[in-house]
Amino acid sequence: MATTTDAAPIEVAESIQVDGAEHEIVDIGTGGDVILEVLFENTRACTKSIPNETIQKLRNSKLPFPSARVFYRVRLDTLKKHSKYFEHLLGSDTFGEGRAISARFAELSLSSKDPSELPAGELPRIQITDEDDATRTIGREAVFKDMLRIIHGTTHSSKSITLLYISILVVMADRYDCMTLIARYVAGKFSSFKYPPTLDKTLEEVVRQKILIFYHTNQALRLSAATKELILRGSSRWSIYEETDSDFLAAWWDLPEGLEDELSYRRQRIILTISSLQTHFLSLYTSRTRQCKLGYDSSAACDSFQLGEMVKFMTRRDLLSLMPYQAVPPDDPEFIWPEAYTGDIELLIGLLRECPSYQIDKNHGHCGLRNKLLPALSYIKDCIDGGIGIKSQFWKTERSSQTWIPSPSTNNSNKKAFVVGGKAVGDDRPEKFFDFKSLNREDLTSGGRSLGVDKAARKLFLADKWDWIREVETEKEKERMSKSSYFRF
Incomplete structure (x- = not known):
């Protein structure tokens, strides 16, 4: 006896033709009315990747690190509502991107077309560049996608949630000025995330990433413990003998809002x-x-x-x-200074x-x-x-x-102090x-x-x-x- 089944329709991802090439559209939620084109620049200064093994494969290839060009379909009003960066960039005629969107929407309005129902190729397209200087990580486009999903009221789609992933999400939220929403999401959705312990001083980067996350997401008890840990262990960045290393250029190596100092x-x-x-x-x-x-x-x-x-x-x-007690020149190679x-x-x-x-x-x-x-x-x-x-x-x-x-105004006197009898005078x-x-x-x-x-x-x-x-x-x-x-x- 023959049986028949109703096969579910296969969803075909929308695509767009740009510069003679076809690119897949990443649809963020429903009702998207603009295309956000993001170029994720990657250089050999990158030290990490998502997934983790990608960076080693690229290093072994000896080829330039490829940059990613991704097209996201998003809702303009939602983007401007939750991100001050995009509100400033797209919400007025101050920048060319905002003027281009206004002009395109005016054209569509005259022809009585609803942008949310149009194919991607007919929508206004905004181009931005995301440089690798803040995270030094390849594959961050997946985190950017999740940030957009959270902004649009849905949940993240990434299956593997790591400390690096949350760190990049927080760094991006800070850069695109949508921290309020992202902080609330991280503190709620990732409340049960097991932050890795730092049993070895070589894991200073882990401590710093945790501090960055806890500070921006208002996790007070965890921040107090993590900052105490870094104070007690010390940092390779605080030594006068350490030279600037390219590995120390990610955002967590220079903690924000005066925390580092x-x-x-x-x-x-x-x-x-x-x-x-x-x-x-x-x-x-x-x-x-x-x-x-x-x-x-x-x-x-x-x-x-x-x-x-x-x-x-x-x-x-x-x-x-x-x-x-004898005088020794500071550059004497035979003398070991403490x-x-x-x-x-x-x-x-x-x-x-x-x-x-x-x-x-x-x-x-x-x-x-x-x-x-x-x-x-x-x-x-x-x-x-x-x-x-x-x-x-x-x-x-x-x-x-x-x-x-101490505040610079603590001692604002122009008088110079000098010592008499072991006491500072002046x-x-x-x-x-x-x-x-x-x-x-x-x-x-x-x-x-x-x-x-x-x-x-x-x-x-x-x-x-x-x-x-x-x-x-x-x-x-x-x-x-x-x-x-x-x-x-």
């Missing part, structure tokens, strides 16, 4: 604060003031012993460089925590650096944990009160002083939460000078602190 400055201030511990205690033990308060005959020897062990510990951990610390801040704190509990004899159990260092390191760590990440909404609306970078700017012993017990054990973690962090890391001495006055308190897991003695 802010994160770099916060890292500098945190490292300066931590280094002040070393400077402070070395200054104390090299001064004439006796640090051992026990009053034994061995107290003077105790100070000398502690100083020697302190220097030995720090030099072995590459935290202290002993410089010769470099600034570029490693992980948490690793630096961990190195300092390894300071042993040295004592010259059994009577000097609390005289060493360790007893003074660990409470300070614990407080610094707590301020780092809660107070150094960027708060998205505040940064966008109250940046002047959020930034750590500088009217009030000096910020952090006194560790001024913290009450609640501040010390809660990381400054009574003050507010943000304010506590600013007070600590933006100080000009630090006094890290916190005297333990009673034997009972000594015993309690020695048993405390918080101080990790």
Whole structure:
């Protein structure tokens, strides 16, 4: 017995003839009344591709990277409504594109033709160029298509959603000024997306892409965590020894709206604060003031012993460089100048925590650096944990009160400061002083939460000078602190 089936009609993609060649039309939604022709320029400066394997095949071919020319059928009113870029370009007679559309629509109106029902070849066509400088990625036309689909009220069509895909979508939304709609879509549709962890410092680009996404899409908690991570790990872009690399030209390598400078400055201030511990205690033990308060005959020897062990510990951990007193020209190839610390801040704190509990004899159990260092390191760590990440909404609306970078007007005096007796004279700017012993017990054990973690962090890391001495006055308190897991003695 024969059976018959009704075959579904096969949809034939619309095409357009341009410059003697036939090009397929990418239909975005329904009712499209203009053709948006986009030339996606690709150069050998591109470092990535969608899909991922395309870039390697192109590199192996040794041929110039091909550019993509794509024709999208879109609704003009929808495009102008959600994109300020297209509203400015096409919504008036300021630019030739806008004038050409108005003229073509006037012609169609005279002949009573509905543009949304006409074949692509009869519609006005706008040409724009999308350069590869912001993303350095081949294949971004698929992301551009999804951006247009989102603008037109439909969902994305790409099956594989990666961190690079979302990064490019956000970069394009920023460039074509439709961030409000795209940010809402990313935060909603991709809310369950598993952002890749960054367990290795070589994955700095991943951290930066996440920061860019979280900032533009208002994901506050994730932004705070990601910016904190970059501050702690550091960046190859912040080193004075790094030269500009073509790999560092994508948008996420220069974070927007002052974030790049802010994160770099916060890292500098945190490292300066931590280094002040070393400077402070070395200054104390090299001064004439006796640090051992026990009053034994061995107290003077105790100070000398502690100083020697302190220097030995720090030099072995590459935290202290002993410089010769003779003059050495900076360009002397035989002399190795110490470099600034570029490693992980948490690793630096961990190195300092390894300071042993040295004592010259059994009577000097609390005289060493360790007893003074660990409470300070614990407080610094707590301020780092809660107070150094960027708060998205505040940064966008109250940046002047959020930034750590001093305002140029902070010291607008024309007078030049000079030093007399170790003090700056002629500088009217009030000096910020952090006194560790001024913290009450609640501040010390809660990381400054009574003050507010943000304010506590600013007070600590933006100080000009630090006094890290916190005297333990009673034997009972000594015993309690020695048993405390918080101080990790």
